[in-house]
Amino acid sequence: MVRSTDPNGGDAARGRGAARALIERVAEAARERGASRLYWTTGQDNVTARALYDKVARFHGFVRYDYPLR
Secondary structure: OEEEEOOOOOHHHOOOOHHHHHHHHHHHHHHHOOOOOEEEEOOOOOHHHHHHHHHHOOOOOOOOOOOOOO
């Protein structure tokens, strides 16, 4: 299993396929190392990124909660 946070290519690369290429390269490297899945997190309101992620992966409906310790 490999985890990433919001794999994007940055604002300058938006719309040029950089994020998709990054995801594909990370997936390839993860497969080579025997990982069984790749997942990442992004903001619920990150509409642009989520449009891509909906095309290349499956959303399973999980929402993250943080419990502050300090």
